[in-house]
Amino acid sequence: DGGITQSPKYLFRKEGQNVTLSCEQNLNHDAMYWYRQDPGQGLRLIYYSQIVNDFQKGDIAEGYSVSREKKESFPLTVTSAQKNPTAFYLCASRLAGKDEQFFGPGTRLTVL
Amino acid sequence: GQQVMQIPQYQHVQEGEDFTTYCNSSTTLSNIQWYKQRPGGHPVFLIQLVKSGEVKKQKRLTFQFGEAKKNSSLHITATQTTDVGTYFCSGGSNYKLTFGKGTLLTVNP
Numbered sequence: 001d002g003g004i005t006q007s008p009k010y011l012f013r014k015e016g017q018n019v020t021l022s023c024e025q026n027l028n029h030d031a032m033y034w035y036r037q038d039p040g041q042g043l044r045l046i047y048y049s050q051i052v053n054d055f056q057k058g059d060i061a062e063g064y065s066v067s068r069e070k071k072e073s074f075p076l077t078v079t080s081a082q083k084n085p086t087a088f089y090l091c092a093s094r095l096a097g098k099d100e101q102f103f104g105p106g107t108r109l110t111v112l
Numbered sequence: 113g114q115q116v117m118q119i120p121q122y123q124h125v126q127e128g129e130d131f132t133t134y135c136n137s138s139t140t141l142s143n144i145q146w147y148k149q150r151p152g153g154h155p156v157f158l159i160q161l162v163k164s165g166e167v168k169k170q171k172r173l174t175f176q177f178g179e180a181k182k183n184s185s186l187h188i189t190a191t192q193t194t195d196v197g198t199y200f201c202s203g204g205s206n207y208k209l210t211f212g213k214g215t216l217l218t219v220n221p
Contacts, residue, residue, distance in 0.1 A: 031207060040121070042200060042213035043155070050207055058208070090154055099143055101209065103154040 003027065004104035006091050011109045013085075021076045021107045023091035030096040032074035036060060037088040037106075046089075049074055078109065085111045114139050116203055118212030126220050131188040133215035135201035143203065144177055144184045149214070150197040158186075158199075193219050 004025040013019045023032065031050050035043040045058030049068040063082025068074055074093075078085045088108050092101040115138040125131050135144065143162045147155040159168055161177035161184060168175045174187045188195055198214040 035211075040213070040216075042118075043202075043211040045208065045210075048208060092155075099145060099160055099209075100157045101145075101147075101155075103156070106154050 004091060004093055004102055006089075006104035006107050008107060009105065011107055013109070013111050015111055016080045018080055019078050019085075019109065021078065021089055021091075021109070023074045023076065023104060024072055025074075025091075025093045025102075025104075026072060027093060027095070027102060028071070029093035029102070030071070031094040032068065033092040033094070033101065034058075034064070034066065034074070034076045035090045035092065037090060043090065046076065085109060114204060114210045116201060116210045116212040118201060118215055120215055121213065122216045122218075124218045124220065125191050127193060128190050131191050131195070131217055133186050133199050133201075133217075135184045135186075135203075135212055137182045137203055137210075140181050141203035142181075144181075145202045145209070146175060146184075146186055147200045147202065147211075148197050149200065153197075155200060188217075191217070191219050193221050195219055 007022045033048045034046040044060050046064050047066040049055035055068050065077045090106045091104040094101045117136045119134050145160045146158040149155045159175050165179045166177040172189045176185045196219050198216045200211050200214040202209040202211040204210045
């Protein structure tokens with residue numbers, strides 16, 4: 001069953017702690033993306049990766065970090081430097097040459 | 113940078129009424145995509161428009177791409193409660209898409 005998985009669905013952390021969100025895809029897609037969604041807002045791009053071991057900052061990369069050691073995986077770390085980390089985080093992937101993005105179910109992060 | 117604006121932000125309709133959302137880009141787009149996000153869900157791809165003036169239909173949904181490739185619209189005929197959700201347009205370069213803020217559609221049965 002192909003798709004994108006994100007875990008966990010809900011995550012709670014204390015302020016000042018780093019937290020890593022998981023994103024895995026078995027679609028053999030080349031590009032992967034992380035978006036942040038706040039209530040009433042669109043999707044804002046945090047980071048994206050076109051190939052393994054390479055990634056670029058999106059529009060709101062400050063306070064976040066990523067890695068792309070495997071084609072299937074693109075974890076996102078929300079660091080303590082991110083001032084307003086509470087949000088809904090969406091991971092997406094795309095096949096090279098195609099524009100359609102496939103989204104995972106999302107992780108809702110709440111920082112207390 | 114590129115900006116994609118969507119209007120209206122919210123739209124409430126009675127079931128059976130039509131609905132339209134509009135998308136405008138600050139720059140010419142190579143293509144535009146539309147996504148739907150159900151409440152509590154994640155965005156799901158609906159369609160992509162590539163050609164100037166292109167019109168595509170999916171059952172009760174009609175998508176248009178402007179002649180200048182800077183605007184687009186999504187029209188739903190005779191809305192149903194299953195149409196509830198947020199509709200996003202997106203456009204941009206091959207690797208980086210810019211999403212509009214979306215239009216939240218609610219339907220009163």
